[in-house]
Amino acid sequence: METYFEVLFFICAGLLFYPFTMQAARLFRPSGSSARKLANYECGVQPIGQAQVQFHPNYYLLALLFVVLDVEAVFLFPWAVQLKELGFFGLAEMFVFLGIIVVGLVYAWKKKVIQWQ
Amino acid sequence: MVEQLVWAAIKFAAVLGFMSFNAIFLVWLERKVAGFIQYRYGPMVTGKPHGWLQTIADAVKLLAKEDIIPALADRKIFILAPLVMIVPTFLLHIVIPFGPNLIVKDMEMGVLYFFAVSGFTTLAVVMAGWASNNKYSLLGAIRAIAQLIGYELPLIISVAAVVLLAGSMSTQEIVQSQASWPYVILQPIGFLVFFIAALAELNRVPFDLLEAESELVAGYNTEYSGMRWAFFFLAEYGNLAVMSAMIVTLFLGGWQGPILPPLVWFLLKIYLVAFVIIWFRWTFPRVRPDQLSKLGWKYLLPASLVNLALTSLYVVFI
Amino acid sequence: MSLEQLLFLVVAAVIVLAALGAVFARRIMHAALCAVVVFTAVGGIYAIIGSYFIAVAQVLIYIGAVATVLVFAVMLSGQKDIAGGSPIRRQARWKTVLTWAAFVVGLVMVFQFTLNLTVPASGPANAPMAAESATSLRFLGQLLFYDYLLPFEVISLLLLLVLIGAVVIARKESDPQ
Numbered sequence: 097m098e099t100y101f102e103v104l105f106f107i108c109a110g111l112l113f114y115p116f117t118m119q120a121a122r123l124f125r126p127s128g129s130s131a132r133k134l135a136n137y138e139c140g141v142q143p144i145g146q147a148q149v150q151f152h153p154n155y156y157l158l159a160l161l162f163v164v165l166d167v168e169a170v171f172l173f174p175w176a177v178q179l180k181e182l183g184f185f186g187l188a189e190m191f192v193f194l195g196i197i198v199v200g201l202v203y204a205w206k207k208k209v210i211q212w213q
Numbered sequence: 214m215v216e217q218l219v220w221a222a223i224k225f226a227a228v229l230g231f232m233s234f235n236a237i238f239l240v241w242l243e244r245k246v247a248g249f250i251q252y253r254y255g256p257m258v259t260g261k262p263h264g265w266l267q268t269i270a271d272a273v274k275l276l277a278k279e280d281i282i283p284a285l286a287d288r289k290i291f292i293l294a295p296l297v298m299i300v301p302t303f304l305l306h307i308v309i310p311f312g313p314n315l316i317v318k319d320m321e322m323g324v325l326y327f328f329a330v331s332g333f334t335t336l337a338v339v340m341a342g343w344a345s346n347n348k349y350s351l352l353g354a355i356r357a358i359a360q361l362i363g364y365e366l367p368l369i370i371s372v373a374a375v376v377l378l379a380g381s382m383s384t385q386e387i388v389q390s391q392a393s394w395p396y397v398i399l400q401p402i403g404f405l406v407f408f409i410a411a412l413a414e415l416n417r418v419p420f421d422l423l424e425a426e427s428e429l430v431a432g433y434n435t436e437y438s439g440m441r442w443a444f445f446f447l448a449e450y451g452n453l454a455v456m457s458a459m460i461v462t463l464f465l466g467g468w469q470g471p472i473l474p475p476l477v478w479f480l481l482k483i484y485l486v487a488f489v490i491i492w493f494r495w496t497f498p499r500v501r502p503d504q505l506s507k508l509g510w511k512y513l514l515p516a517s518l519v520n521l522a523l524t525s526l527y528v529v530f531i
Numbered sequence: 532m533s534l535e536q537l538l539f540l541v542v543a544a545v546i547v548l549a550a551l552g553a554v555f556a557r558r559i560m561h562a563a564l565c566a567v568v569v570f571t572a573v574g575g576i577y578a579i580i581g582s583y584f585i586a587v588a589q590v591l592i593y594i595g596a597v598a599t600v601l602v603f604a605v606m607l608s609g610q611k612d613i614a615g616g617s618p619i620r621r622q623a624r625w626k627t628v629l630t631w632a633a634f635v636v637g638l639v640m641v642f643q644f645t646l647n648l649t650v651p652a653s654g655p656a657n658a659p660m661a662a663e664s665a666t667s668l669r670f671l672g673q674l675l676f677y678d679y680l681l682p683f684e685v686i687s688l689l690l691l692l693v694l695i696g697a698v699v700i701a702r703k704e705s706d707p708q
Binding site: 129 | 280282295366377382510526
Binding site: 099100103104156157159160161162163164166167168170171173174175177178182186189192193194196197199200201203204207209 | 538578581583584588591592595596597600603604607668669671672673675676680683684686687688690691693694695697698701
């Protein structure tokens, strides 16, 4: 509790700050919009269709790769803090760990995943 | 308990003040720097020496703006996105060491906490871009994801190298361990990778693809106006200051320095880094999406891994 | 009731409500974002029990990577909302009720089983001490890099498999070009 009291307080205060300011701004701002104002901006012409369409970006494989490597990166930190005590043994451990990951990375590279199509 | 609460409130107020000051000062600085780089003056009229009141006037104007939520927008997500943007910005300030004792909370996991919390920013951008139901906004959101995918890893891995040298993740201990040498000297590759990746994390030029004004109007926040837009703005400049502070903490010796008091040193370094980042904006052209992905995956990621390996060898054998 | 317990109840309530939201939301994006709330709140639970590293790692991985990719996946899929209520409601009522009942009974049994397993082993008396030592990052590193070295290395193999699997499965469709 002691450890994260400030974090908790900042979360609560931050969550309240936004609605509070929006309400306060209500005192100063005009209200009442026309349909024109509420239309989406599309360089002045009437918006055509919905924007929330299905699309197919070509880097979804990179996204999967990123998730895998992000998990791996988290393991670096407890290791990095302790390496001085772990010594050579710890070094070898992480080189094996990272080596296996790098194999995957090289594989992905060879398969041309890491490429903007 | 009550005392603790009062202290937390004071700290929150201080952080809020620092953030507001940054939003006002850094925007003014950005305009002035842009002006002088382009051989003009920038704001001059509002506030006598060099238009220093201009951003305050802008803030008042934003407060009095109508609250517009587009009819086609997904109302719930549209309203929530600025919240998801601003709360993490407050939380990021918690681990910034302004001086030997001047920190909201020194955590054992400080650095990792910082990068965990900053992950919300991309989420907020994606929420805003998607909820607006605007083509430009959606493209901005998609580019935000591409940026995250390419730059988060080099960023985290180059931080791991600093943690290796310091043997700690607490920001305060990292600063103290740089008493003799700042890590920029021991970690030139790491510093370079971190700095470039931090620019991408901040969505600053040359990595401002998600709000590229010449192609995407204003990107993810095209449909935002008035106070809701102001929150994005506040968070953006708050993040700029806080990321500069992180660069200073990790690589430039934090609050350490001769003669002047620590707080002064720290603020000087922060605004120097912020100035360099602003300078970049008016000097470098924007990268293309394919260059972005190539730079992140083919250059920065391998460089950060090599740097990590070299650093670990250094720590164990020297 | 201590403040910690109160906090736990609040966070647990958020998790349950957000999970229900994820199941019953009409728009896919709302469901995905409810799932993101669950991820975040689970990180909160870890923080409450004192596993700060796990809490931070949870937020780093689930918000920084998984949530964004999840939202991304929703964008990839069609944005058709679930028309005419969720598919659950269209099925025969009794089937739904039966499935839910079986699910709840199963859940209760799992809880019962695990409670029986763990309570005698580490009673409430031992809990504070365990929590305190688990807080320390050094203790965690000790466990990870000495005691559980093999599982740790196997994790990297698992990650490699995931990586290759993802490439093999997702690559197929784009091969022709």
